Amino acid sequence: xxxxxxxxxxxxxxxxxxxxxxxxxxxxxxxxxxxxxxxxxxxxxxxxxxxxxxxxxxxxxxxxxxxxxxxxxxxxxxxxxxxxxxxxxxxxxxxxxxxxxxxxxxxxxxxxxxxxxxxxxxxxxxxxxxxxxxxxxxxxxxxxxxxxxxxxxxxxxxxxxxxxxxxxxxxxxxxxxxxxxxxxxxxxxxxxxxxxxxxxxxxxxxxxxxxxxxxxxxxxxxxxxxxxxxxxxxxxxxxxxxxxxxxxxxxxxxxxxxxxxxxxxxxxxxxxxxxxxxxxxxxxxxxxxxxxxxxxxxxxxxxxxxxxxxxxxxxxxxxxxxxxxxxxxxxxxxxxxxxxxxxxxxxxxxxxxxxxxxxxxxxxxxxxxxxxxxxxxxxxxxxxxxxxxxxxxxxxxxxxxxxxxxxxxxxxxxxxxxxxx
Amino acid sequence: xxxxxxxxxxxxxxxxxxxxxxxxxxxxxxxxxxxxxxxxxxxxxxxxxxxxxxxxxxxxxxxxxxxxxxxxxxxxxxxxxxxxxxxxxxxxxxxxxxxxxxxxxxxxxxxxxxxxxxxxxxxxxxxxxxxxxxxxxxxxxxxxxxxxxxxxxxxxxxxxxxxxxxxxxxxxxxxxxxxxxxxxxxxxxxxxxxxxxxxxxxxxxxxxxxxxxxxxxxxxxxxxxxxxxxxxxxxxxxxxxxxxxxxxxxxxxxxxxxxxxxxxxxxxxxxxxxxxxxxxxxxxxxxxxxxxxxxxxxxxxxxxxxxxxxxxxxxxxxxxxxxxxxxxxxxxxxxxxxxxxxxxxxxxxxxxxxxxxxxxxxxxxxxxxxxxxxxxxxxxxxxxxxxxxxxxxxxxxxxxxxxxxxxxxxxxxxxxxxxxx
Numbered sequence: 001x002x003x004x005x006x007x008x009x010x011x012x013x014x015x016x017x018x019x020x021x022x023x024x025x026x027x028x029x030x031x032x033x034x035x036x037x038x039x040x041x042x043x044x045x046x047x048x049x050x051x052x053x054x055x056x057x058x059x060x061x062x063x064x065x066x067x068x069x070x071x072x073x074x075x076x077x078x079x080x081x082x083x084x085x086x087x088x089x090x091x092x093x094x095x096x097x098x099x100x101x102x103x104x105x106x107x108x109x110x111x112x113x114x115x116x117x118x119x120x121x122x123x124x125x126x127x128x129x130x131x132x133x134x135x136x137x138x139x140x141x142x143x144x145x146x147x148x149x150x151x152x153x154x155x156x157x158x159x160x161x162x163x164x165x166x167x168x169x170x171x172x173x174x175x176x177x178x179x180x181x182x183x184x185x186x187x188x189x190x191x192x193x194x195x196x197x198x199x200x201x202x203x204x205x206x207x208x209x210x211x212x213x214x215x216x217x218x219x220x221x222x223x224x225x226x227x228x229x230x231x232x233x234x235x236x237x238x239x240x241x242x243x244x245x246x247x248x249x250x251x252x253x254x255x256x257x258x259x260x261x262x263x264x265x266x267x268x269x270x271x272x273x274x275x276x277x278x279x280x281x282x283x284x285x286x287x288x289x290x291x292x293x294x295x296x297x298x299x300x301x302x303x304x305x306x307x308x309x310x311x312x313x314x315x316x317x318x319x320x321x322x323x324x325x326x327x328x329x330x331x332x333x334x335x336x337x338x339x340x341x342x343x344x345x346x347x348x349x350x351x352x353x354x355x356x357x358x359x360x361x362x363x364x365x366x367x368x369x370x371x372x373x374x375x376x377x378x379x380x381x382x383x384x385x386x387x388x389x390x391x392x393x394x395x396x397x398x399x400x401x402x403x404x405x406x407x408x409x410x411x412x413x414x415x416x417x418x419x420x421x
Numbered sequence: 422x423x424x425x426x427x428x429x430x431x432x433x434x435x436x437x438x439x440x441x442x443x444x445x446x447x448x449x450x451x452x453x454x455x456x457x458x459x460x461x462x463x464x465x466x467x468x469x470x471x472x473x474x475x476x477x478x479x480x481x482x483x484x485x486x487x488x489x490x491x492x493x494x495x496x497x498x499x500x501x502x503x504x505x506x507x508x509x510x511x512x513x514x515x516x517x518x519x520x521x522x523x524x525x526x527x528x529x530x531x532x533x534x535x536x537x538x539x540x541x542x543x544x545x546x547x548x549x550x551x552x553x554x555x556x557x558x559x560x561x562x563x564x565x566x567x568x569x570x571x572x573x574x575x576x577x578x579x580x581x582x583x584x585x586x587x588x589x590x591x592x593x594x595x596x597x598x599x600x601x602x603x604x605x606x607x608x609x610x611x612x613x614x615x616x617x618x619x620x621x622x623x624x625x626x627x628x629x630x631x632x633x634x635x636x637x638x639x640x641x642x643x644x645x646x647x648x649x650x651x652x653x654x655x656x657x658x659x660x661x662x663x664x665x666x667x668x669x670x671x672x673x674x675x676x677x678x679x680x681x682x683x684x685x686x687x688x689x690x691x692x693x694x695x696x697x698x699x700x701x702x703x704x705x706x707x708x709x710x711x712x713x714x715x716x717x718x719x720x721x722x723x724x725x726x727x728x729x730x731x732x733x734x735x736x737x738x739x740x741x742x743x744x745x746x747x748x749x750x751x752x753x754x755x756x757x758x759x760x761x762x763x764x765x766x767x768x769x770x771x772x773x774x775x776x777x778x779x780x781x782x783x784x785x786x787x788x789x790x791x792x793x794x795x796x797x798x799x800x801x802x803x804x805x806x807x808x809x810x811x812x813x814x815x816x817x818x819x820x821x822x823x824x825x826x827x828x829x830x831x832x833x834x835x836x837x838x839x840x841x842x
Contacts, residue, residue: 105804105805197637201815202816202817222643222815240839247841250841254842365832368835369833371835372836373836374840377837382526383532395623395830399831400832410820411789412789414792418661418667419668419794420675420794420795421675
């Protein structure tokens with residue numbers, strides 16, 4: 001075993017052992033811990049902001065773009081918001097401990113399922129210091145130990161944040177190793193973490209396609225893939241065009257850099273003459289259009305510029321003010337397009353026709369399927385989950401926005417009377 | 422792309438497309454399909470039994486042991502039992518289509534979760550022809566397409582069984598590719614199947630440690646690991662010894678070759694003098710004892726032979742008439758032993774003490790935790806699930822015995838009124 005392997009073994013072992021100390025804590029003790037974390041972070045403001053300042057300086061030197069620097073930067077107000085968010089998590093109901101499917105078996109055994117923490121969660125994420133606090137708090141709220149691996153650009157901030165969290169754990173008489181940070185930027189540690197199946201129960205990668213793929217390919221631990229959204233909106237022939245433009249614009253421009261933003265507009269051929277109207281409004285918002293041949297021609301005729309769509313462009317998650325457009329013959333062609341290009345995140349139909357709406361909901365099998373609503377609603381907060389661990393685009397365990405329950409599993413409890421089979 | 426890759430691509434694509442045809446079938450149509458499969462299998466008896474006969478002959482030539490040959494052999498009665506089991510699946514409730522967590526969001530959107538098929542399930546299993554029918558039927562009942570990869574020793578039987586199933590699909594107007602069999606014994610196809618994440622939603626390996634490990638390491642698709650049980654029974658100081666022996670014997674000898682059979686007896690030190698009594702009864706049943714130093718000494722003093730336990734023996738799933746024995750100081754030592762050696766399958770405590778029982782249920786975090794009952798109850802049928810896809814020992818998606826619901830996922834449905842965020 002080399003040094004790195006030994007380090008990872010120790011990390012995993014410490015997380016697993018610490019997890020046992022959390023598993024049966026009552027909600028009062030867990031909320032008290034969360035409050036203590038808020039207190040420590042607040043008391044540690046100057047240290048945290050100084051550390052973040054070093055990260056920002058290094059990022060500027062390294063020539064990171066402004067958007068990235070903005071995402072990793074903290075200030076007093078942002079830190080206050082992070083701390084205030086802890087109160088929101090304290091206010092959430094704790095799913096742990098619930099018993100369900102309670103039944104008396106024919107053989108006299110009383111059987112039930114009890115919701116329990118997963119144990120140890122590994123989270124790999126990018127240069128966003130707020131995620132360090134957010135994930136630690138959600139994991140602790142559900143009685144899980146967590147191993148954090150944040151982006152190297154926020155290393156200093158994460159070290160300072162994790163230190164404050166660990167101090168709170170310690171003050172509450174709990175093992176500090178309930179929250180551990182891998183602060184060594186060596187990429188080999190990510191690969192090592194992905195194979196710690198002896199200790200880690202779930203990996204949540206919060207990042208782009210490359211990270212998701214790495215986890216799918218390297219992990220021997222169950223991974224929750226997600227956060228990649230190639231999202232579609234189908235404008236049906238029976239859509240109310242007097243109201244449709246607002247939804248399309250909202251889905252595309254309200255926050256174009258996130259996974260639930262619209263990527264492709266599928267427009268029924270009968271509505272093609274309406275296309276220039278919404279296209280003009282989109283153009284005014286700065287949206288670049290990437291259109292199929294038929295729609296592009298119609299747009300050009302109306303004096304609206306559009307690039308030519310390709311197979312590749314339809315398979316692109318834009319994360320920017322770009323919108324693909326495809327004319328479809330009918331609803332089946334729209335569904336076929338979605339089945340070919342969707343990442344299984346969020347799709348919408350705009351229609352006043354009940355049959356079309358029902359058919360679309362039945363046949364489209366993405367995590368979230370909308371009738372007459374913007375894809376932007378796919379979000380733990382919007383869905384009333386109170387928190388969002390990630391948005392899963394796979395089908396096992398949790399699908400779509402993941403709330404606290406996604407950080408739990410269940411065990412079967414069976415009480416007999418010296419019962420034999 | 423080489424020939425094998427092209428074959429796998431086509432297999433996956435066909436499964437995915439076929440799955441869409443199943444996804445929205447009503448329960449009546451699905452049950453009619455299952456009945457048609459029973460009819461075809463019945464009509465095909467002579468072909469199936471002849472194929473199986475070829476497998477048996479080949480297995481005998483290859484020198485397989487009697488137990489293995491017995492497992493792969495079919496006769497008229499066994500085939501009748503397989504067919505009759507289809508009626509049991511027909512009688513089960515269909516989890517697909519259920520809507521739950523229906524709620525009206527603040528923004529006026531009506532949100533719910535609808536239970537839907539996973540899509541495509543890949544199942545890798547050993548030389549048991551009954552599994553071919555069982556898994557195909559469970560998958561179809563829940564609207565899933567399935568790719569089957571059975572043991573090479575039952576290749577001929579599986580080809581005949583799959584042909585009958587596919588004929589039934591065809592007669593019911595459904596794509597035959599809803600059920601596909603990989604009948605080429607090349608192991609590389611298993612590795613290829615494990616990476617078909619573009620088409621396959623879940624892999625269920627039904628086999629030993631080697632297969633489970635291969636899947637954990639190679640799959641880019643979510644895998645349900647399971648079926649490995651290093652199971653413990655802790656005899657507490659407050660156990661009723663007049664009733665305990667029956668449970669211990671049942672857990673060990675009622676069916677020693679399966680995953681929920683007992684592997685290690687943990688005995689409280691105060692009960693050590695009672696050990697020879699149960700040990701004698703176990704010996705009478707042909708059980709070999711592998712005991713820790715203290716218990717071995719006590720047994721030897723009573724004239725009962727026992728082998729010496731080691732770290733390795735405690736980490737062994739016996740699958741045979743062998744029982745490990747470890748004396749423990751107290752309940753915490755028992756729990757520590759379980760945490761070290763358990764595979765997370767099934768553990769039991771025998772006690773009349775409520776505090777001990779509660780503590781054990783809280784602190785032991787295996788898929789099934791028993792108080793005063795044999796570990797042998799961990800089974801889909803015993804738990805009232807009606808069917809058993811597998812017994813999961815991981816914590817995501819499904820844990821313990823997996824019924825039909827484990828072959829489904831959900832999608833979020835949201836109905837708005839041209840709603841924007």
